[in-house]
Amino acid sequence: MTEAPAPTPGRCGIDSVEIARIERLLRETPADGLLQFFSAQELEDSGDGPGRAASLAARFAAKEACVKLFPREAALGQIAPGDFSVARDSYGAPQLVCNANAQYVLDRHRIAAIKLSLTHDRVSASAIALAEPARAPISRAGRFIFRFLPLRREVVMANLRRVYGETVDEAEIERLTAAHYGHLWRLLVEFVRFRWLSAAQKTALVRVEGVANFLAARDQGKGILILTGHFGNWEVSTTAGIAQFPEMRGKFHFVRRPIKPQWLDRLVTRRFNRAGFGVFSKRDSLDAMLKALAGGHGVVLPFDQHAGPPDGIAVDFLGQPAWTFKSLAIIALSTGAPVLPASSWREADGRHVMRFEKPLAPIESESTSEALRLNTRAYNQALERLVVRHPEQWWWVHRRWKHVEVKRKRQPAA
Numbered sequence: 001m002t003e004a005p006a007p008t009p010g011r012c013g014i015d016s017v018e019i020a021r022i023e024r025l026l027r028e029t030p031a032d033g034l035l036q037f038f039s040a041q042e043l044e045d046s047g048d049g050p051g052r053a054a055s056l057a058a059r060f061a062a063k064e065a066c067v068k069l070f071p072r073e074a075a076l077g078q079i080a081p082g083d084f085s086v087a088r089d090s091y092g093a094p095q096l097v098c099n100a101n102a103q104y105v106l107d108r109h110r111i112a113a114i115k116l117s118l119t120h121d122r123v124s125a126s127a128i129a130l131a132e133p134a135r136a137p138i139s140r141a142g143r144f145i146f147r148f149l150p151l152r153r154e155v156v157m158a159n160l161r162r163v164y165g166e167t168v169d170e171a172e173i174e175r176l177t178a179a180h181y182g183h184l185w186r187l188l189v190e191f192v193r194f195r196w197l198s199a200a201q202k203t204a205l206v207r208v209e210g211v212a213n214f215l216a217a218r219d220q221g222k223g224i225l226i227l228t229g230h231f232g233n234w235e236v237s238t239t240a241g242i243a244q245f246p247e248m249r250g251k252f253h254f255v256r257r258p259i260k261p262q263w264l265d266r267l268v269t270r271r272f273n274r275a276g277f278g279v280f281s282k283r284d285s286l287d288a289m290l291k292a293l294a295g296g297h298g299v300v301l302p303f304d305q306h307a308g309p310p311d312g313i314a315v316d317f318l319g320q321p322a323w324t325f326k327s328l329a330i331i332a333l334s335t336g337a338p339v340l341p342a343s344s345w346r347e348a349d350g351r352h353v354m355r356f357e358k359p360l361a362p363i364e365s366e367s368t369s370e371a372l373r374l375n376t377r378a379y380n381q382a383l384e385r386l387v388v389r390h391p392e393q394w395w396w397v398h399r400r401w402k403h404v405e406v407k408r409k410r411q412p413a414a
Contacts, residue, residue, distance in 0.1 A: 010131055010132075010133045011069045011111075011130070011131035012069075012128065012129070012130055012131070013064075013065035013066060013067070013068035013069045013128070013129040013131075014065055014068070014126070014127070014128050014129075015061045015062075015064035015065040015068065015126065015127055016061055016124050016125070016126040016127075017057045017058075017060050017061040017064070017124060017125050017126075018057070018123065018124050019053050019054050019057045019120065019122070019123060019124060019125060020123075021057070022053045022054075022056050022057040022060065023053040025037070026052070026053060026056075036082065037060065037081075037082065038056060038059065038060075038085070039085040039097070041085065041087060041097075042056065042059050042085055042086060042087075043056075045087070045088060046059070054120045054125055055120075057120060057124070057125035058086075058118040058119070058120050058125035058126070058127060059085075059086040059118070059127075060081065060125075061118070061125050061126055061127035062084070062086050062094065062096070062116050062118055062127035062129060063081035063082070063084045063085070063086070064081055064127075065116075065127045065128060065129035066081075066084045066096065066102075066114055066129045067079060067080065067081055067083075067084075068129070069111075069114070069129060069131050070105055070109070073105055078101075078105065079101065079102060079105050083098065083099050083101045083102035083105075084096060084097070084098060084099075084102055085097045085099075086116065086118075094116040094117075094118050095116070096113075096114045096115075096116055096129075100385065103385075104384070104385050104388065107385075107388035107389060107391075108163075108164075108167065108388055109131075109167045109168075110133060110134045110164060110167060110168045110172060111131045111132065111133060111134060112132045112133065112134035112135075113131075113132045114129050114130065114131050114132070115129070115130045115132065116128070116129055116130075117130075133168070133172075135172065135175060136172065136175040136176045136178075136179035136391075136392050137179060137348075137392075138175055138178045138179050138182060139179075139182035139185070139186075141181070141182050141185040141186075142178040142179055142180070142181040142182025142183070142185065143178050143182075145178075145181035145182070145184070145185060146174070146177060146178035146181050149181075151181070151184070151397065152397045153177065155396075155397060155398075155399060156177050156180060156396045156397055157173055157174070157177050159396045159398075159399075159400060159401070160173050160176050160177060160391075160396060161173060162318070162319070162320050162401060163318045163319065163320075163388075163391075164176070164391075176391060176392055177396075179392035180392050180393075180394075180396050180397075182392070183346070183392050183393050184397075186233075186346065187233055190233050190236055191233075191235065194235070194236055195271070199243070202236075202239070202240040202243065203240060203243060203244060205236065205240055205351055205352055206236065206237050206240040206241045206244075206351070206352045206353070206354055207351060207352070207353050207354070208241045208244055208353075208354050208355075208356075209353060209354070209355040209356070210342075210355050210356035210357060210358075211356065213340065213356040213357060213358050213359065214245075214340065214356040216359070217338040217340045217356075217359050218248075218296070218298075220337075220338055221296060222293065222296075222335060222336050222337045222338065223292060223293030223294065223295070223296055223297055223298065223299065223335070223337045224293075224297075224298040224299070224337060224338060224340055225293070225298075225299055225301060225328060225331060225332055225337045225338065225339045225340065226298055226299065226300040226301065226340050226341075226342050226356075227301060227303050227328065227339050227340065227341045227342065227360070227379055227382060227383070228300060228301070228302055228303065228341070228342045228343060229302055229303055229304030229343070229383050229386065229387070229394070229395070230302060230304060230305075230394065230395035230398070231343040231344050231345060231386060231387075231390070231393060231394060232343070232344035232345040232346050232352060232353075232390070232393045233344065233346060233352060234302075234344055235268065235271065235272075236344075236352055237344030237352045237353070237354040238252075238254075238277070238300070238344070238354065239271065239272065239275040239277070240352070241344070241352075241354035242275075242276075242277070242354075243275060243276070248298065249276035250276050250278070251292075251295070251296070251297040251298060252276070252277045252278070252297065252298045252299075252300060253277065253278035253279065253280050253288075253289070253292050253297060253298070253299050253300065254272060254277055254278070254279050254280065254300045254302075255280045255281075255282055255285060255289065255299060255300065255301050255302070256279065256280075256281075256282065256302060257281075257282050257305075258281070278292075280299070286327075286331075289331065290331070290335065293331075293335055293337050300342075301325075301327075301328055303324070303325060303328060303379055303380075303383060304383055304387075304394075304395065304398075304400065305325075305398060305400070306322070306323055306398070306399060306400055306401075306402045307323050307324055307325040307326075308323050308402070308404045309323070309404065311325060311326070311327065312324050312325050312326060313326050313372065313373060313376060314404070315373060315376050315377040315380055316377060316380065317380040317383070317384065317400065317401075318384050318387065318388075320401050321401075322380070322400055322401050323402065323404055324376050324379075324380060325376075326372050326376055328375075328376070328379060329371070329372045329375040329376045329379070330372065332362060332375065333362060333371060333372075333375065336362075338359040338360075339359060339360045339362075339379065340356055340357065340359050340360075341356075341357040341358075341360065341379075341382040341383070341386065342354065342355065342356050342357065343355055343357075343386040343389070345389070345390040345393050346393060357382065357386075360378055360379070360382060362375060363375050363378060
């Protein structure tokens with residue numbers, strides 16, 4: 001693996017907007033209607049003076065230029081100008097602001113940032129958007145393991161090509177693979193080191209975000225179904241992070257498969273139990289999960305592993321059909337318990353972040369099977385956004401997209 005050159009802009013979008021068009025929009029559109037085209041901050045920054053239309057025209061050109069960076073997503077209606085807005089930094093330079101949808105598209109294309117240049121004359125405003133490619137940081141351990149101890153390297157790279165093969169070159173696929181190996185090495189080091197830390201050190205190691213989302217879900221009184229996956233160092237972030245909610249001690253339960261070898265499974269289970277967490281097996285634990293939810297407890301379900309029939313159904317995950325557990329949708333629809341996406345990641349300084357996202361609204365359908373499919377797809381979509389946020393820290397060594405031969409029922413003879 002060769003050292004990658006410094007990132008250079010790989011995509012460019014250009015757009016121009018007539019100022020008269022924006023003047024007409026301002027005259028004919030009520031104030032609340034303008035929010036369909038501009039953010040509240042953009043409308044405030046443009047002021048009320050004679051230059052307002054030109055300022056907003058330049059911003060709208062920037063939005064259009066950004067959309068042009070993603071022609072496929074634009075054609076499919078997956079991204080729109082309203083997903084972007086333009087702010088000013090302390091020096092007055094334009095800065096792009098992305099909503100969650102736009103950020104997901106940037107992450108899928110491995111784009112670290114989009115730089116803007118705006119200008120206008122008396123007639124029109126123009127904007128240029130330059131995309132800066134992201135480059136995965138690689139540690140020495142990651143580089144060494146990639147070259148000399150390539151644990152399931154073909155699986156890791158095949159998975160990465162599935163997700164990023166159409167948007168990045170092979171050099172970045174190799175860098176992501178090596179960065180993932182560096183992450184696995186740090187997992188091992190942290191696993192050994194964590195048991196020797198004091199309670200105060202463990203607490204200082206983790207920052208919890210989205211606490212309001214967690215509390216709002218808890219206060220519904222139906223228990224919480226926590227949708228997550230193998231992100232970051234899930235043992236460190238969960239045991240140290242949830243410890244910051246002492247009132248929930250003994251009220252969190254992890255649903256997981258046994259770890260091999262057995263001694264490691266026993267060690268991990270003891271650590272969870274010592275931290276105040278219960279552990280449910282993926283098999284034959286439905287009654288225990290329902291009882292926990294009825295008691296207002298949280299049930300943590302890693303949702304990013306292969307699940308063949310009859311336990312799973314095939315729905316898209318990161319652009320490819322993937323067999324996915326349908327049990328979460330069954331439990332959520334039958335109990336009304338909120339589904340709360342959560343993830344964790346390690347920051348550059350070695351500290352960990354555990355984050356709770358907003359609960360996912362249930363999707364209803366007259367067909368039970370369609371409701372299960374739609375909700376399971378929504379859960380996968382939530383996980384997709386979490387995976388691409390810090391891709392090197394997801395569990396790429398797992399064969400997530402296994403091929404499954406579905407046996408068809410024989411039709412009775414006529």
